[in-house]
Amino acid sequence: MTTSIEQNEELQAALEHLYSEVASKDLQPLWTQVRELMTRYPKPAAIPWLWQWKTLLALAERAGELVSVERGGERRVLALSNPGLNGLPFATSTLWAGIQYLNPGEVAPAHRHSPGAIRFVLQGEGMWTTVNGDACDMQRGDLVLTPGGTWHDHTNPGSEPVIWFDGLDLPTIQALDAVFFETFPDLNQQPNPLHNLSELTFGGRGTLPVEVATSTTHSPLLVYRWEDTDTALSALLKVQGTPIASLKFVNPATGQSVMPTFGCEIHRIIKGGHTRPGRKVGSSVFVIFQGSGYSVINEQKFDWSAGDMFVTPSWATYEHVAFEQSDLFTITDRPLLETLGLFRQEEEQEPQPIKSQFQAK
Amino acid sequence: MTTSIEQNEELQAALEHLYSEVASKDLQPLWTQVRELMTRYPKPAAIPWLWQWKTLLALAERAGELVSVERGGERRVLALSNPGLNGLPFATSTLWAGIQYLNPGEVAPAHRHSPGAIRFVLQGEGMWTTVNGDACDMQRGDLVLTPGGTWHDHTNPGSEPVIWFDGLDLPTIQALDAVFFETFPDLNQQPNPLHNLSELTFGGRGTLPVEVATSTTHSPLLVYRWEDTDTALSALLKVQGTPIASLKFVNPATGQSVMPTFGCEIHRIIKGGHTRPGRKVGSSVFVIFQGSGYSVINEQKFDWSAGDMFVTPSWATYEHVAFEQSDLFTITDRPLLETLGLFRQEEEQEPQPIKSQFQAK
Amino acid sequence: MTTSIEQNEELQAALEHLYSEVASKDLQPLWTQVRELMTRYPKPAAIPWLWQWKTLLALAERAGELVSVERGGERRVLALSNPGLNGLPFATSTLWAGIQYLNPGEVAPAHRHSPGAIRFVLQGEGMWTTVNGDACDMQRGDLVLTPGGTWHDHTNPGSEPVIWFDGLDLPTIQALDAVFFETFPDLNQQPNPLHNLSELTFGGRGTLPVEVATSTTHSPLLVYRWEDTDTALSALLKVQGTPIASLKFVNPATGQSVMPTFGCEIHRIIKGGHTRPGRKVGSSVFVIFQGSGYSVINEQKFDWSAGDMFVTPSWATYEHVAFEQSDLFTITDRPLLETLGLFRQEEEQEPQPIKSQFQAK
């Protein structure tokens, strides 16, 4: 007769044998790991983080002196590397973000890739990005799209360096094993002498060409002007009477996100405005276009001023406070999550307590 | 033995008896009428026709003196009555169109109806149309929507009369037995003191509010400014290098027609421009906003200048010639036909011969 | 000094002069007619009406003896002519309906037209309708589509006549001036020897081919079997526990109506079932497939049994009572009205009073 202790030991031995067998056959038991796989709430590896403009600018300028832009390296960009992501050059689990620097006279080589990019100009003027032959002029505050699959290169014919924010859906496309990359047969495209064709064609306010077919996967409009964005933000604030007005950039042919895989928004917070704390499924990269203030993300305080960039991981609580009227540009995976029925958000009633202060290195 | 003549007479008698029986039972034989019902091409009852501005204006002004705007009559509008439609007050089989005249100080009473309306301002300024409480300011060249089911009234607080073009889908809604009409509980709405709420909220170029839900059956944007339309027309002409540039007004939340039942377009023809002849399924009402020229419709010539209105029935061939740069606003049932898979168009290679000249009465 | 009576007479004279001028210029004053044009509720010209099977059958059989099916007349169909529609061969303002009769050995010539048709077999078997080369076998209770623009002809190779119900969107397409008609180059199509290709390809329950592209304007599935319809009706009744179960036939590639311009439904009422009175925007033609009972439409009672057909105009109140389990097939313009945002319905709480009894002639 075996005792229950003996039975238990036998069971344990049998289980250990089973687990060993299971592992050797490239299998894993769900029941021992289900609570780690299926978490009560999203547990992103990415953490809230902020990069200061003075750091970004100094290093970008230094790179501008030391590194040339040429075929192979392709672009002079410093990518935000979230400290939670184990050395991956990603800002969040789904978003890649960086600061691109182009010296006077430089032209970055033409290529295309399945990940799409969103460019938001932070400094400089007179340059353009050529997208499938259409030279899109870029100035501070302008948004330029190079959707997945479009040939693109960047030209700075001016006398001052140009700096812009780059946002890509690269981590998402990589997670889906769908990355394709191709260099243009020549070093650069020969753009149409008439610039801004997409804007001239699809840039009407409330109008579209009757007979011009439009793509359905991304916006046919490739450039969005700061002047228009500024006007729309002021108008929305006027109507809403809230501390924050939030706009999303859309495909004018569908009203949907500029790209299906990610999108971009801009937020204007009034002077002294304090937004209600909340959390959303999905992550964002924030770029302070102008203004100053701070954000509290997961109870950690991040002071910011113009040029700073910070990230909010999925389901992190966050709120913003602006010392002066401030404009925050963001890229976000929200459009993708909405399409998949995975988006949800909550707003808290009270500001969250602040536990610690972020110290940028 | 009966002869074949007798047989034939018997058959005829039997057939006549059958047809008589059939008719008495509220039935009809298809085989005797199929070619009239199923025509090789559309055979619209509406005919090409033009109404001259001097006539429209003179009669509208006279009505302005003699007729008051009040509950019951509701609106001071002269409706285009296509001579082909047997006295119906419709411009084409699917479109109602007219000229509305509002004296200084007048306010048209508030009501709503299932047919939707498109207003395009021809003369005057300082007035507004209130749509569900949102006062939409209107100036020459502005487009204002009062979609089906929205409460609306018109206010002219200025010192000059205001004249605008009205286009409705009334014949379509009537053909579908779907007309509903209701008067507002009070004579007029009390609009929000802040005017143009829809424009402030949805009027961004390439942007939409992140958190504001939008209707799906009609545009949430209710007013489209001439300045924007003008800019977009010039831009499209620049890109296309064609004699005509054609824009459609769209719902910014979907990129689709401002309403599902009909829509509106604007066409700019360059000085000396001669458009290629063609024909389309569906009818349009044209309003000459500015310029002069002529159109040839079904081989009939119609001279036009500013303020004139003319109609093109379904499948009529037409082409336009402009003596000076000309802007033609249109309402059309094309969005409906496209949704139903019924739209088709053809372009001819050569201008059509002109057989007769239209003589406005 | 003029008296007010004199002033009034002057005004009347001036108004009469104005109205005369307005009419002579092909214009009409809206203010005198707005309440007739813009009715409080839909005021359809079509009236509730019922056609009895014994009448339909007798006349169809007589036509089968006297009238041949050949190019020119094209089809042997008796069309329901609503007494309210001034002699038009239409069942309602938007729907054409009729009974088609094909003798053994007959083949109706091939043609195509922009209006679409829905066929529902009432009697006979062994025949087929060829749609763009695909021979769709038809038996009692089967539904066969010949969507707008598809070549179609009907073949009865059997030894018994075949009778089916035909429903078309012809009045709608005509109202939109979009009717096109074309005869097939030959008298008939040469169908694929393998019949029912659309059913074999798109007839899965919950499955679709991975690599076969589907049309977006109408259903790629052209035939719906009675056995499946019967099963689905029983299942829905079981779940709902209501006196009536209502199914719509859908495009399996979209879940939408089989065609955008109109659609079809089938309704099973349990023995003794009494449906709640209600009214809807839009009209329907009902075909009693099996069973008996009565319907009250706009307070008028219509007794029905198998083969009878009746119509409900837009916004008519109606309710049904079944003496035995009854199946009612319908065609309806509801899908079109829903697409256009014009559909609405109301359900009353109490059965309506019956004022008069319908007497079929």
Next chain:
Amino acid sequence: MTTSIEQNEELQAALEHLYSEVASKDLQPLWTQVRELMTRYPKPAAIPWLWQWKTLLALAERAGELVSVERGGERRVLALSNPGLNGLPFATSTLWAGIQYLNPGEVAPAHRHSPGAIRFVLQGEGMWTTVNGDACDMQRGDLVLTPGGTWHDHTNPGSEPVIWFDGLDLPTIQALDAVFFETFPDLNQQPNPLHNLSELTFGGRGTLPVEVATSTTHSPLLVYRWEDTDTALSALLKVQGTPIASLKFVNPATGQSVMPTFGCEIHRIIKGGHTRPGRKVGSSVFVIFQGSGYSVINEQKFDWSAGDMFVTPSWATYEHVAFEQSDLFTITDRPLLETLGLFRQEEEQEPQPIKSQFQAK
């Protein structure tokens, strides 16, 4: 004067200093890594792999003896762990897959999670999965959905164990940081006594209820019967005359994938059939439902027979050869990739060479 060697050394030193600074500020230079990030073609970490049924079954049965199904562990499932994925319990980068084993009398506890699941029954009968209160009966070959967010538990009231394949979009939802999990307040749901409500309501072939609203993010139909799938496969083979017929399971209310994040297909290969080699963006898990043959994936040969499971990573070339008529069930991320505009595929003209033979451990 400095020599160019000295200059070069200085530059190298400066660069090293820059890279060190960049890294210390949580940044990364794009230009040194762009070609690894932006690969010419997808470079999935997951590798082609096959798990044999005899192994799966033996280990599942052993687990059935040793491991109880209870709250905490939740489910008795062995998950396929792709050897290329560094120990992650995922079948491919986007798909989780496993074999679930439920003993007679067992009931797995009720819970819900944002990842969705697809179940395909391999062995047993008489059991059901309750989804939001609807008990869905499951037999061999049946497909049952538990879409993201639905409460679900599994009940085996019979006398034999039940085994089914489980497929989840878990890796995708985790990559998007959108995993939520919740246990049901009680251990289990109390299902509706009438089973298969979704099937009774939405299971019609070509029909849908007129008045029942349907969800838009996932299929309202939760169970798909093998009998129907079998019939549809045979029909499609008959029409196509190809060696393989491929069906996808769809939401009957939209014709789209059963879920937006992933989907499922079934493929029937005829006896002796040899499919054309090709490659697609996106990965799949194949389950051999019946039959035998082999597949060549990236030039590696995998023999298979009933119950075996294998995976094809993104952009892997693959082709199948069947020794007897074979049915292969798959889950795939293709619906997601199509929605995002990332799907593409190529078909080769010639069978690929085989370099090595897979040896299951």
